[in-house]
Amino acid sequence: MNRALAPSIHTPLHLPSIGMKKALLKNGVPVYYIENEEELVKISLFFASGSLYEDQQGLAAALAQLLLSGTSRLNAFEIQEQLDLWGAYTEVENSYEHCTVNIFCLKPYAKAILPFLCEVLQDIRIPEKEFVLYQERSIENLKVNQQKTAFIAKRSLVKNLYGEAHPYGKSMGLIQYERLTLDRIETFYKEVFVSSLEYVVLSTPLDEKDIAVLSGFPRGTTKRPLVASSESVPETRTNIHKDDAVQASLALGMECIGRQSPEYPAWALLITLFGGYFGSRLMKNIREDKGYTYGIHSGVQHLPDRSYLSIRSDVKNDAKEACLEEIFKEIKRLKEEHIEEEELVVVKNYLLGSVQRSFDGSIALCDRFRTIYDNELPLDYYQSYIQAINQADSQLLYTLANKYLDTSDIYVVVAGNFST
Amino acid sequence: MLAFECFTLKNGLRVIHHYDPLTPLVVVNVLYNVGARDESPELTGMAHLFEHLMFGGSKNAVSYDEPLQHASGENNAFTSNDITNYYVTLPAENIETALWLESDRMFQLSLTPKTLEVQQGVVIEEFKQRYLNQPYGDMWLYFRPLAYHSHPYRWATIGKEIEHIEKVTLEDLFSFYSRFYNPGNAILVVAGNVSLENCQSLVEKWFGDIPGGNKNPNIYPAEPRQQEARWQLLERDVPMSSLSIGFHCGKRTDPDFHSTELLCDILGSSASSRLYQRLVKERRLFADIGAYSTESLDTGLVIISGRLFPGIAEADGEMAIWEILNEMVESGVTPTEWQKVMNKKLTVLKYSELEVLNKAMNLAMFANMGDVEQINREEAAYHATSPESIHAVAKDIFRSNNSSTLVYKSVAK
Numbered sequence: 118m119n120r121a122l123a124p125s126i127h128t129p130l131h132l133p134s135i136g137m138k139k140a141l142l143k144n145g146v147p148v149y150y151i152e153n154e155e156e157l158v159k160i161s162l163f164f165a166s167g168s169l170y171e172d173q174q175g176l177a178a179a180l181a182q183l184l185l186s187g188t189s190r191l192n193a194f195e196i197q198e199q200l201d202l203w204g205a206y207t208e209v210e211n212s213y214e215h216c217t218v219n220i221f222c223l224k225p226y227a228k229a230i231l232p233f234l235c236e237v238l239q240d241i242r243i244p245e246k247e248f249v250l251y252q253e254r255s256i257e258n259l260k261v262n263q264q265k266t267a268f269i270a271k272r273s274l275v276k277n278l279y280g281e282a283h284p285y286g287k288s289m290g291l292i293q294y295e296r297l298t299l300d301r302i303e304t305f306y307k308e309v310f311v312s313s314l315e316y317v318v319l320s321t322p323l324d325e326k327d328i329a330v331l332s333g334f335p336r337g338t339t340k341r342p343l344v345a346s347s348e349s350v351p352e353t354r355t356n357i358h359k360d361d362a363v364q365a366s367l368a369l370g371m372e373c374i375g376r377q378s379p380e381y382p383a384w385a386l387l388i389t390l391f392g393g394y395f396g397s398r399l400m401k402n403i404r405e406d407k408g409y410t411y412g413i414h415s416g417v418q419h420l421p422d423r424s425y426l427s428i429r430s431d432v433k434n435d436a437k438e439a440c441l442e443e444i445f446k447e448i449k450r451l452k453e454e455h456i457e458e459e460e461l462v463v464v465k466n467y468l469l470g471s472v473q474r475s476f477d478g479s480i481a482l483c484d485r486f487r488t489i490y491d492n493e494l495p496l497d498y499y500q501s502y503i504q505a506i507n508q509a510d511s512q513l514l515y516t517l518a519n520k521y522l523d524t525s526d527i528y529v530v531v532a533g534n535f536s537t
Numbered sequence: 538m539l540a541f542e543c544f545t546l547k548n549g550l551r552v553i554h555h556y557d558p559l560t561p562l563v564v565v566n567v568l569y570n571v572g573a574r575d576e577s578p579e580l581t582g583m584a585h586l587f588e589h590l591m592f593g594g595s596k597n598a599v600s601y602d603e604p605l606q607h608a609s610g611e612n613n614a615f616t617s618n619d620i621t622n623y624y625v626t627l628p629a630e631n632i633e634t635a636l637w638l639e640s641d642r643m644f645q646l647s648l649t650p651k652t653l654e655v656q657q658g659v660v661i662e663e664f665k666q667r668y669l670n671q672p673y674g675d676m677w678l679y680f681r682p683l684a685y686h687s688h689p690y691r692w693a694t695i696g697k698e699i700e701h702i703e704k705v706t707l708e709d710l711f712s713f714y715s716r717f718y719n720p721g722n723a724i725l726v727v728a729g730n731v732s733l734e735n736c737q738s739l740v741e742k743w744f745g746d747i748p749g750g751n752k753n754p755n756i757y758p759a760e761p762r763q764q765e766a767r768w769q770l771l772e773r774d775v776p777m778s779s780l781s782i783g784f785h786c787g788k789r790t791d792p793d794f795h796s797t798e799l800l801c802d803i804l805g806s807s808a809s810s811r812l813y814q815r816l817v818k819e820r821r822l823f824a825d826i827g828a829y830s831t832e833s834l835d836t837g838l839v840i841i842s843g844r845l846f847p848g849i850a851e852a853d854g855e856m857a858i859w860e861i862l863n864e865m866v867e868s869g870v871t872p873t874e875w876q877k878v879m880n881k882k883l884t885v886l887k888y889s890e891l892e893v894l895n896k897a898m899n900l901a902m903f904a905n906m907g908d909v910e911q912i913n914r915e916e917a918a919y920h921a922t923s924p925e926s927i928h929a930v931a932k933d934i935f936r937s938n939n940s941s942t943l944v945y946k947s948v949a950k
Contacts, residue, residue: 118746
C-alpha cells in the first residue's frame with residue numbers, strides 16, 4: 118500500500134429532504150413533525166413574543182427567564198419538581214422574534230407534560246420575590262461579563278453598527294435592569310405572550326389527542342415584526358482600555374447580504390474561506406503561522422431582516438495592531454487575487470460536509486426547518502444552497518469580494534490594555 | 538441497547554465498530570491512554586501541548602487538516618487529566634481519508650521546530666484566554682494543588698504555569714510520542730454507516746503495519762486519605778465572591794459512582810435541587826450554585842461551587858452550604874428526590890444515543906475504562922441505586938476533614 122497517496126474522495130451533494138409533516142390544531146396553529154419512531158422527543162413551542170415585540174427594553178428576556186416561576190396554583194419549585202419527575206429538560210429561549218419553550222423528554226411522558234405546561238403557560242403569576250431575584254442575578258452576571266474583553270468588544274461592535282437606539286444595537290445595562298418592573302412584565306405576558314403561539318415543532322410524532330391541548334392558546338401573528346432602520350456611528354475605530362487585560366479582544370464587522378440574497382451561498386463560501394473554518398486564511402495566518410491567538414473566526418450573523426459579517430479573536434495584547442494589519446491584508450488579498458482552484462475545492466467540500474452534518478438526526482432537522490420557516494425560505498432552500506456553493510467559481514468570489522468587502526465600511530473594536 | 542463489535546489487531550490496537558445505517562456519516566474516534574496525569578511535575582501541560590502538535594502533519598500527509606477538509610470532514614480533539622481523544626466526522630464514503638490521516642500520525646508524526654514554536658505560542662494564548670483573562674478563570678490552577686498533594690491530578694491539563702509550556706523541547710516531544718502514541722495504547726472506534734466487514738478490512742489496511750508498543754501501565758502516586766480541612770483565600774477584582782468546596786470521592790469505575798452522580802444532581806443540577814432552592818431561592822445568599830463530580834479515572838472530586846451576592850460574608854455562605862451537607866449526612870435523601878434525578882438521568886442516557894459522535898466517544902471511554910460492555914449496563918447501574926446508597930456516599934464524603942475550600946474574595950480595585 119502506498120501511504121503517500123491520499124485516498125480518493127466523494128463530495129456530498131445530496132441532502133435528505135426535510136420531510137416535515139404538518140397537522141393543524143383547532144386554533145389554526147400548525148404543528149410540524151418528523152415521521153420516525155424515536156423514543157425521545159423534542160417539543161418546541163414558538164411564541165411570537167421575542168424582543169422585537171417589547172415596548173421596554175428587557176421585558177421579553179425577563180419574561181422568558183421567569184416563565185416557569187409561578188402560577189395561581191403552583192410555585193416555581195413545584196413546577197420544576199413536577200417536570201423533573203417526568204425526566205423532562207425544559208429551556209426557554211428568547212430571541213428577537215420568538216420566545217421558544219423547548220422540552221426534551223421520553224415520549225411516553227409527553228402525554229402528561231403537555232397539559233401541565235399549557236396550564237402553567239396560560240396562568241402565569243410571577244411572585245415579586247422571583248422577579249427581584251431575577252433582577253439582582255442579572256445585574257451581578259452583567260458585572261461579571263463586563264470584565265470580559267470579548268463581551269465588551271462585541272457589545273461595542275453592534276452598538277456602532279446599528280446605533281444605540283436600534284434593537285440590535287442596544288444592550289442591557291445596569292439601568293435597564295433596574296428599570297424593569299414586575300407590572301410591565303406581566304402586562305407583556307398578558308398582552309403579547311399569551312396569544313402569540315405561532316407554530317410547534319416535534320422531533321417525532323405525538324398522539325393527536327395529546328397535542329390537541331395546545332389549541333387552548335389563541336393563534337399568534339405570523340406577520341414578521343418590522344425592524345427599524347439602523348443608524349451606525351460615524352467613527353469606525355474604537356479602542357476600549359482595560360487595565361489588567363492580558364489579551365486584547367478584537368471585534369470587526371460590517372452589514373452584509375443575508376440568506377434571502379441569491380448571492381448568499383457564494384458569499385458564505387467566501388467568508389468561510391476567509392475565516393470560517395480551521396483551515397481558513399485567518400486561522401492559517403494568525404494562529405498557525407504567527408501563534409498570536411488560540412483562535413480567530415469570521416462568519417455571517419443573521420438577525421431578522423439584517424445580517425452582518427463578524428470577525429472576532431482574542432489575541433496577544435501586544436500583537437493587537439499587527440493582527441488588525443493581517444486581517445486587512447487578507448481582505449485585500451481576497452479583492453486582488455483570484456483564489457486558486459486547490460484552495461477553493463477544499464473550502465467547498467468542507468462547507469458541503471458541514472451542511473450534510475447539520476442535517477444529521479431529527480433534532481438537527483428541526484433546527485434546519487426553523488431557519489427555513491422563520492426566514493420564509495423555500496423548503497428546498499438547502500438543496501439550492503449546496504448546488505450554488507458547488508457551482509461558485511473563483512471569478513464569482515472575486516466579484517463578490519470587490520462588490521461587498523469595502524474596508525471603509527468595516528467597524529473595528531479593540532478591547533484590551535492600551536497603557537503598555 | 539447499543540450494538541457493537543470489538544476486534545484487536547496484531548499490533549495491539551483495539552477496535553470497536555458500531556453500525557448505524559440511518560446516518561450518511563461515519564465517525565472515526567481515536568482515544569490515547571495518556572493525559573495530564575502522565576506528565577512529569579516539572580513539565581506539566583505536555584499532554585495538551587502534544588495534542589496541538591498532532592495536527593502538524595505526518596510523514597505522508599504534510600497537512601492533517603487540509604485533506605480532511607477536502608474530504609468534507611470535521612475534526613477536533615480534547616485532553617483531560619486522564620486521556621487524549623481525537624475525533625473525525627465525515628461522509629461515510631470518505632472513511633479512508635480519516636483512517637489514512639489517523640494511522641499516519643499514529644505511525645510517523647512530523648515534529649518540527651517551527652510547529653513546536655507556533656503551537657507553544659497558540660497554547661500560551663489559550664492559557665491566557667481561558668485561565669487568565671476571565672474572571673474566576675484561574676480557579677483550577679489553585680484548586681487542584683489544594684485538593685491533591687501527591688497524585689498528578691494536582692495540576693490542570695493546561696499546565697501549572699506558562700513557563701512549563703515555554704521550556705518543552707523537541708526531544709521531550711519525541712520521547713512522549715514514543716511512550717504513549719502507539720497502537721497498544723490506543724482505542725479506535727468506527728461508528729456510522731460503514732459495515733463491519735468494510736471496517737475490518739480498512740482498519741487492517743491502514744493500521745495493520747504500525748509497529749506495536751506498550752500500553753500505559755497507568756500507575757500513579759496514590760493520593761493519601763485526606764486528614765484535615767483545607768482552605769485557601771484568593772483576593773481578586775471580581776464582582777462577586779465565590780466559593781468552591783471539593784471532596785474526594787471514588788473513581789469512575791467504582792461501584793458507588795452512579796450514586797455519587799445522583800447525589801450531585803440532587804444537590805445542585807436543576808432549579809429544584811437542594812442547594813439552588815435553599816441558598817438561591819429561599820435565602821438569597823448565592824446568585825448561582827451547583828454541584829458536579831469530575832468523573833475521574835483515579836480518586837475524583839465532588840465539587841460544590843457558587844457565587845455569593847454582594848454583601849454576603851464568605852463565611853456565612855460556607856456555613857450555609859455546610860448546613861445543607863450536614864442535613865444530608867444526617868437524614869439522607871427522599872424517595873421523590875431520588876426519583877426525579879433518576880428519571881432525568883434516563884432521559885440523558887437516551888439522548889446520548891441520538892448522535893453518532895456521542896456514541897463513538899462513549900464507546901471509546903468505556904473501552905478505555907476496561908470493559909466496553911459496561912456502556913449497556915449504565916441504565917441498570919442507575920436503577921440499582923437507591924436513596925440509601927446515595928445517603929451512604931454522602932456520609933462517606935461530606936466530612937470536614939475531606940474538604941478543600943477555595944474562596945475568591947471580591948476586592949474592588
